[in-house]
Amino acid sequence: MGGVTLRPAPTLAQRKRQLVADELTRAALDLLADGGFDTVTVDEIAAAAGVSKRTFFRYFASKEDVVVQFLATLGAAMHEELAARPPGEAPSTALRHTVWACVRDCAGHEERARKVVRLILATPALHARFLERQAQWRDRLAAGLAARLDLDTGHELYPRLAADMALSAFHTVLQRWSTAGPADAAAGGDAAVDIAALTDGCFAVIAPALDAAVRTPAPHTGPATA
Template sequence: MRDVSPRPAVTMAQRKRQLVSDELTEAALQLMAREGFDAVTVDEIVATAGVSKRTFFRYFASKEDVVVQFLADMGAGMRAELAARPTDEPPSVALRHAVWVAMAACADGVDHSGRALRVVQLILRTPALRARFLEHQGQWRDDLAAEAAHRLGLDPEADLYPRLAAGAALAAFDTVLRRWSDSGGAEDPAALTDRAFAVLAPALDTAEPRADQRPSP
């Protein structure tokens, strides 16, 4: 699959902010792995990270956000990738590349210590976090549907295809993410993503015709 574009250089202030955010996330993960999500408090997290409670709330609105934060911007990345794909590319291929941006952020992102996998496993196994994750996916579906409609000249409100295609793409993402998580990171996420979209391709590549191409009633 196509490599994800390199990220732009970050400033010293951004590095410092990311460091504090990482320390808080790492502290939260350590505590939650040991005590369970519900038992851990913000006070425990800040004590473990060595920062103040005020600092915590500058970065996160709640302890749920500590865990979910690194997934929050995936929707924008997927939409940007879909918008950047060649206009003559089959929808299944364009959507596969878009979903891979999010999957790669989970499988390869953050660092190589296994923290990304632990975050994903915690989210999928904790009902409160899973609910927050699904809230994010609702916005991602709207964004992908809007972009898919734009690429094909369809109306995202009147035509069925854009939302169905976006929903199918995110179902593939969710299925691959869970399979990768359940395997403890052993299964190749790129190969799983390719397999998922091979299943979906016949449906995704049969889009509704443009409004101006439909037969008159």
């Protein structure tokens, strides 16, 4: 069977390791989201996961590292989705689906994900790491867009600007969605935020610019003069 590459099945040890990592992540994110980043200790996270503190440090360097790993999975989802979009699809459509692949994962675990997003946005150290990750995502999205459109990221402005616009929409969606919930409804806030509609709404605003820039290349001009 030429041309077929089968990925080897994970070993028992690898499966056990992944189960421990998943349980630590779940326990850490739940405790940090409910108790606050500065309040919850590594000992409490380890106890909630049913492991020792020493085991925690085999998987994560710090509490912050757990959240950074959560962000890494979001970035991977974006990159994979953009790579899988059909060739020739309008950039706004491809990028909307790319962002939605990431947002959809949050919506699938709504209340827990909402708390984690609030934690990230409200904790300066975590928010800084979030912005760092977004910078990495921007570079990968820009490279992916350039490949799709046969553009040179070293000279063309479009891929980087388009990636920035998509990530700005993503950030706006998370900020708006994370501040709406049952507690906000009791205080008179808007708890009826539909995250899918919100994502579509953000891209409806930026889609004309994303698609027009591709249809109408910017004219080549000389250096700006004073």
